[in-house]
Amino acid sequence: MSQSCSVKKCTRTSRWVCDCCQQNFCLQHLNEHNAFLTSQLNSLNDNIKVLRDRLKTLNIHTAIANSRRKLEEWRQDCYKKIDYLFEQKCQELDQLVEEKIRQQREELNRIYSKITELINAQETTRQDIDLLILNIRLLETNMNNIEQTCFTINTHPLVIDDKFTLIKTTTERELDLLTLSPVYRTMRYPKESFVSLISNDRYLMMHQQPNLCLVDREMNIVKQKLWSYGPIWDMCWSSTLDKFIVLEKNNIYLVD
Ligand SMILES: [Zn+2]
Ligand SMILES: [Zn+2]
Numbered sequence: 519m520s521q522s523c524s525v526k527k528c529t530r531t532s533r534w535v536c537d538c539c540q541q542n543f544c545l546q547h548l549n550e551h552n553a554f555l556t557s558q559l560n561s562l563n564d565n566i567k568v569l570r571d572r573l574k575t576l577n578i579h580t581a582i583a584n585s586r587r588k589l590e591e592w593r594q595d596c597y598k599k600i601d602y603l604f605e606q607k608c609q610e611l612d613q614l615v616e617e618k619i620r621q622q623r624e625e626l627n628r629i630y631s632k633i634t635e636l637i638n639a640q641e642t643t644r645q646d647i648d649l650l651i652l653n654i655r656l657l658e659t660n661m662n663n664i665e666q667t668c669f670t671i672n673t674h675p676l677v678i679d680d681k682f683t684l685i686k687t688t689t690e691r692e693l694d695l696l697t698l699s700p701v702y703r704t705m706r707y708p709k710e711s712f713v714s715l716i717s718n719d720r721y722l723m724m725h726q727q728p729n730l731c732l733v734d735r736e737m738n739i740v741k742q743k744l745w746s747y748g749p750i751w752d753m754c755w756s757s758t759l760d761k762f763i764v765l766e767k768n769n770i771y772l773v774d
């Protein structure tokens with residue numbers, strides 16, 4: 519028995535079954551069906567052309583530039599830290615020598631004054647002379663030591679972990695501030711603790727009743743100290759002082 523065309527309201531007999539969709543069509547509707555499919559092909563062709571043009575004129579320079587700027591900031595920050603440490607160590611070296619020289623100069627002046635005093639008075643004793651000889655010998659020994667000063671500098675190569683800078687591709691939509699990360703770590707936080715929380719580039723400082731705690735990246739407490747003062751109103755990190763500042767009702771405390 520012959521099938522009828524599957525198009526609604528068409529009473530013609532089906533002549534073909536379309537391979538792609540298994541529908542029965544009369545000749546007229548088979549042509550229409552074919553024309554419809556072909557027209558979809560044209561529209562897909564247009565879509566792909568649009569995408570091809572977008573790829574050709576792709577402009578993510580801003581995103582790259584912003585990210586490079588961030589990496590550059592990190593680089594400059596690292597340089598600054600190395601420079602700062604270098605300056606500190608240079609000062610330390612200078613101070614070590616200066617302190618020795620200062621002591622030597624003071625002792626030298628003291629003995630020089632003593633001798634001048636005795637010469638002016640034109641009076642001295644055997645004990646004075648013996649003591650002066652002893653002092654001058656000591657000064658000579660010190661002078662030799664200062665002249666032969668040398669330092670041993672032990673340095674370790676700086677190990678830079680690749681994980682210090684991680685690049686993750688996100689789309690702008692993912693940067694929605696309402697999108698929270700999954701729970702990073704869980705830690706005990708007694709109810710009576712003060713809520714202020716502050717960080718520098720290494721540690722997070724928080725109050726965990728009854729202690730003031732320094733917490734590392736893994737949220738491990740690396741240092742804690744009993745907070746025996748009043749309620750903490752606020753805290754902040756001062757890069758100038760290189761210390762945490764804790765504000766209480768009447769007092770300000772500095773924490774190393
Ligand atoms: Zn078909
Ligand atoms: Zn038909």
